[in-house]
Amino acid sequence: MKEAQVLGPLFVKGREPTMNDIITTILNHRSIRHFEDKPLTDEQIKTIVLSAQAASTSSYIQAYSIIGVKDQEKKKKLAELAGNQEYVEKNGHFFVFCADLYRHTLIGKEEQKDVTQSIESTEKFMVGLIDASLAAQNAAIAAESLGLGICYIGGIRNNLEEVKKLLKTPDRVIPLFGLAVGYPAKMTEQKPRLSFEHIYHENEYEQSMATYLQQLREYDELISDYYEQRTGGKRKDRWTAQMAKMLENQSRMYMKEFIQKNKLDLR
Amino acid sequence: MKEAQVLGPLFVKGREPTMNDIITTILNHRSIRHFEDKPLTDEQIKTIVLSAQAASTSSYIQAYSIIGVKDQEKKKKLAELAGNQEYVEKNGHFFVFCADLYRHTLIGKEEQKDVTQSIESTEKFMVGLIDASLAAQNAAIAAESLGLGICYIGGIRNNLEEVKKLLKTPDRVIPLFGLAVGYPAKMTEQKPRLSFEHIYHENEYEQSMATYLQQLREYDELISDYYEQRTGGKRKDRWTAQMAKMLENQSRMYMKEFIQKNKLDLR
Numbered sequence: 407m408k409e410a411q412v413l414g415p416l417f418v419k420g421r422e423p424t425m426n427d428i429i430t431t432i433l434n435h436r437s438i439r440h441f442e443d444k445p446l447t448d449e450q451i452k453t454i455v456l457s458a459q460a461a462s463t464s465s466y467i468q469a470y471s472i473i474g475v476k477d478q479e480k481k482k483k484l485a486e487l488a489g490n491q492e493y494v495e496k497n498g499h500f501f502v503f504c505a506d507l508y509r510h511t512l513i514g515k516e517e518q519k520d521v522t523q524s525i526e527s528t529e530k531f532m533v534g535l536i537d538a539s540l541a542a543q544n545a546a547i548a549a550e551s552l553g554l555g556i557c558y559i560g561g562i563r564n565n566l567e568e569v570k571k572l573l574k575t576p577d578r579v580i581p582l583f584g585l586a587v588g589y590p591a592k593m594t595e596q597k598p599r600l601s602f603e604h605i606y607h608e609n610e611y612e613q614s615m616a617t618y619l620q621q622l623r624e625y626d627e628l629i630s631d632y633y634e635q636r637t638g639g640k641r642k643d644r645w646t647a648q649m650a651k652m653l654e655n656q657s658r659m660y661m662k663e664f665i666q667k668n669k670l671d672l673r
Numbered sequence: 674m675k676e677a678q679v680l681g682p683l684f685v686k687g688r689e690p691t692m693n694d695i696i697t698t699i700l701n702h703r704s705i706r707h708f709e710d711k712p713l714t715d716e717q718i719k720t721i722v723l724s725a726q727a728a729s730t731s732s733y734i735q736a737y738s739i740i741g742v743k744d745q746e747k748k749k750k751l752a753e754l755a756g757n758q759e760y761v762e763k764n765g766h767f768f769v770f771c772a773d774l775y776r777h778t779l780i781g782k783e784e785q786k787d788v789t790q791s792i793e794s795t796e797k798f799m800v801g802l803i804d805a806s807l808a809a810q811n812a813a814i815a816a817e818s819l820g821l822g823i824c825y826i827g828g829i830r831n832n833l834e835e836v837k838k839l840l841k842t843p844d845r846v847i848p849l850f851g852l853a854v855g856y857p858a859k860m861t862e863q864k865p866r867l868s869f870e871h872i873y874h875e876n877e878y879e880q881s882m883a884t885y886l887q888q889l890r891e892y893d894e895l896i897s898d899y900y901e902q903r904t905g906g907k908r909k910d911r912w913t914a915q916m917a918k919m920l921e922n923q924s925r926m927y928m929k930e931f932i933q934k935n936k937l938d939l940r
Contacts, residue, residue, distance in 0.1 A: 609744045
């Protein structure tokens with residue numbers, strides 16, 4: 407049993423959960439954005455990838471690939487593409503997780519079966535995304551269990567045409583996000599999550615609008631206090647305001663066209 | 674250090690990875706399809722959900738919800754909808770993970786910001802899927818760390834119209850998969866994964882077709898041996914043949930229409 411305070415503000419309002427070392431590692435997660443200049447060993451990389459591969463996969467389809475980027479020029483370019491995020495370039499290793507139905511397309515040809523309709527369906531696009539994400543989270547937990555820090559990099563989706571060229575991914579492979587891994591040089595704080603009651607519904611989705619909105623208001627108060635404390639009173643942002651502002655700004659609106667040009671999510 | 678043989682056939686061809694208890698748990702995963710008749714406690718459920726919530730989330734958006742189904746009638750109905758999978762009904766607890774941009778739609782209204790274009794984009798649909806999947810895999814690992822078994826249930830996507838009615842999910846909420854959790858009553862074997870070399874690419878996606886196809890052939894041999902050994906020579910299936918057959922059979926082709934009717938992935 408670790409002491410409750412190691413858990414950070416995630417659990418301000420929660421009851422202390424049943425603990426073990428694995429759950430402590432999971433609950434202790436924070437995104438790390440400053441890494442030591444120390445590359446992962448090949449053995450660490452292999453451990454992380456094998457952990458990713460151990461995740462569940464829809465009907466054994468294994469519809470994902472992982473590209474590990476070691477080449478410094480490529481990393482630099484990826485960092486620029488991701489919106490000048492320095493930690494994409496400076497880390498212990500940079501993984502890119504891709505939804506991948508390319509191998510299944512080849513298999514269809516080899517086996518002389520018409521798999522095209524199926525591969526181009528929204529369903530299989532979803533399978534690729536889910537498979538890749540389950541694998542990635544296993545990789546993240548495995549890395550953290552080795553004392554490494556991680557940060558997901560959705561920023562690579564800013565410009566997937568360029569990322570695709572850089573990583574030479576064929577059609578039916580969609581780079582989804584990066585995972586920067588390395589030895590933490592600077593710790594970050596955890597940001598409090600939505601309440602358990604708001605995320606978790608019993609038997610059916612919350613039907614009371616009053617309850618639903620009240621939960622969001624209470625969360626706003628929590629977040630507002632959190633930012634205020636963290637910034638010595640300078641920032642008083644609410645989560646809902648932050649989200650509305652972010653979503654008002656349309657981003658990556660080219661995505662549908664890109665995915666369909668890469669022959670997924672077509673039908 | 675645990676002994677290598679606990680790892681099962683996943684690692685027949687791999688070097689033994691760096692081990693700790695967390696990585697052992699991850700590598701030891703197998704889907705459990707028979708559970709004891711013993712419900713999870715509320716504390717276990719809370720621990721699993723809080724673990725899910727600790728996962729990374731794209732730009733803090735938290736675009737997912739979890740519905741825990743306790744009602745036996747609903748579980749029975751879900752089991753039927755998932756293709757008469759008994760373990761959907763008989764387990765310790767049944768979670769449904771959903772991509773959720775409903776709360777963000779409400780927030781847009783409350784904050785008087787036009788968030789519709791953004792929420793209806795393919796990019797945000799992907800964010801919802803990724804967020805929900807990262808959370809789910811944390812839940813799965815947390816459950817396994819508590820000595821519980823898990824099985825993902827993609828079968829709920831057989832008929833999402835009915836699942837939506839049953840769980841009363843509003844527009845912009847897509848139930849993605851179930852997660853059956855409980856005390857294992859019967860262990861299953863692990864199925865060997867694609868080789869590390871086939872899943873993991875360095876610096877760029879594998880460009881040699883010969884190498885790529887050779888990896889698939891070697892994997893087919895491994896899988897063929899695996900089925901043969903497991904069935905005393907009765908089954909000699911290759912993975913590529915299995916995949917081609919599965920993908921030739923078009924399934925869940927209504928998905929695009931369903932997602933778009935629920936106002937996601939529209940633009």
